[in-house]
Amino acid sequence: MTIDTAPLIAKAHAQAEAAARAAAVTIRELTEPKDHAAAAEIFTRVWALEPGQSLMPTGLMRVMAYEGCYIAGVYDDTCGDRLIGAATAFLASDVEPRGGIHLHSHITGMLPEANGRHAGFALKLHQRAWALSRGLRRVTWTFDPLVRANAYFNMAKLGADATAYLVDFYGDMPDGVNVGQGSDRLLMSWALDSARTDVAANGTRIEPQIEPQNEESLLSANKVLLSGIAPGVMPDSGPPPDFGGPLLCATPAAIQTLRRDAPELARSWRFALRGALTGAMGRGYRITGFTRSGWYLLEQHEENERR
Ligand SMILES: CC(C)(COP(=O)(O)OP(=O)(O)OC[C@H]1O[C@@H](n2cnc3c(N)ncnc32)[C@H](O)[C@@H]1OP(=O)(O)O)[C@@H](O)C(=O)NCCC(=O)NCCS
CATH class of the missing domain: 3.40.630.30 (Gcn5-related N-acetyltransferase (GNAT))
Incomplete structure (x- = not known):
């Protein structure tokens, strides 16, 4: 047809x-x-x-x-x-x-x-x-x-x-x-x-369905691959997250400014984000969204399919 x-x-x-x-x-x-x-x-x-x-x-x-x-x-x-x-x-x-x-x-x-x-x-x-x-x-x-x-x-x-x-x-x-x-x-x-x-x-944003309080609960429930969302801070991989269910991964604020003013910190972010995202992807996670506040949302294949 x-x-x-x-x-x-x-x-x-x-x-x-x-x-x-x-x-x-x-x-x-x-x-x-x-x-x-x-x-x-x-x-x-x-x-x-x-x-x-x-x-x-x-x-x-x-x-x-x-x-x-x-x-x-x-x-x-x-x-x-x-x-x-x-x-x-x-x-x-x-x-x-x-x-x-x-x-x-x-x-x-x-x-x-x-x-x-x-x-x-x-x-x-x-x-x-x-x-x-x-x-x-x-x-x-x-x-x-x-x-x-x-x-x-x-x-x-x-x-x-x-x-x-x-x-x-x-x-x-x-x-x-x-x-x-x-x-x-x-x-x-x-x-x-x-x-x-x-x-x-049509101009409608495709944002992850994560409410601010939900973002908080993922943060406190050990569902964070990498934190450090505030300006100028080191990426923190913390203890291994609880794999299973959605995960959040931070990005640095204003990476261009860091590259100019603090290139070593910018490079730390490169390696930390690389480790966090490739590690989760290796376990079957996919990046399924990005929040306005700077977090990648990662979900496992089946969770994403269920939506
Ligand atoms: C990427 C690029 C082409 C976008 O063009 P633009 O004219 O800035 O795009 P728009 O104004 O349509 O959208 C920019 C969007 O960036 C996002 N944005 C800007 N600052 C942001 C911030 N601090 N946090 C999160 N999102 C941000 C927003 O989505 C913003 O749109 P909004 O204001 O409607 O929310 C342009 O920024 C650019 O040339 N960047 C440098 C070169 C580059 O990186 N090119 C792409 C890779 S080849």
Whole structure:
């Protein structure tokens, strides 16, 4: 039976356009070399690159755009059509099951002065509509699990799933954000046609069903893999948690500030979070959510299925 995907695609475009209007931005595909050079400038600023460093050569963006990959720019409607963000994504083949194609989103960056106005949300919804229009059903990307804002953005605002923990995925990264900090990443998978993504695309947050008092009870019931939610503190793995049932795992407040001002503490968080998450995943846990206050929620497969 053929499923008519036209309504889903039309709705995804409408959701993307509504988000762009709300953020007062226009999002366009970038096709010309001068636009790719402008996008490269955005990445240089967002990742604090030194002269001569490049995350994404302009020639590569040019050929990717020409060959039908996703290269898009975010223009500020309130400031003379200025470019304030950009994203690049390429087509990738599924490992399992073989034969399928999805989109892998390699770089998404918004200028810091544009943060907080939901323009990044609008950009991801534009990418979703673009992918659905081309028959794609899934977007993957990686992000640093220590960055609270990105964890919340990916899981609660977009409704994407964390599917794997990748240790030191990119090796040593020379850019000003990542230098000396290892490059562990969570692999995200965004099911573009799921009910959960539709809810998120309407602007509803997908937050774990953990009430503040429930969070307290998990904390006091030895259900915490790692604590240290307050700013500037060392990660504390404490005694081994009581495995079975949901677990919480803290992330550091403001990891970027720690990396600048207390790089050893930032590195301690890298190793502590790596140990906590990979250890629990090795016991059959999955990351199923992220709270606004900075906790990963982990559940065992069956618990998650029961919901
Ligand atoms: C990730 C990024 C693209 C998001 O773009 P943005 O324009 O900031 O996104 P939005 O304004 O739509 O959403 C940002 C969200 O971050 C989250 N956030 C920000 N600060 C947070 C904090 N202290 N704690 C928890 N969540 C936080 C929130 O979900 C916030 O949305 P909200 O204010 O509606 O709750 C942008 O922040 C960015 O370029 N970051 C640097 C580069 C990067 O990390 N890129 C992604 C990996 S390639």
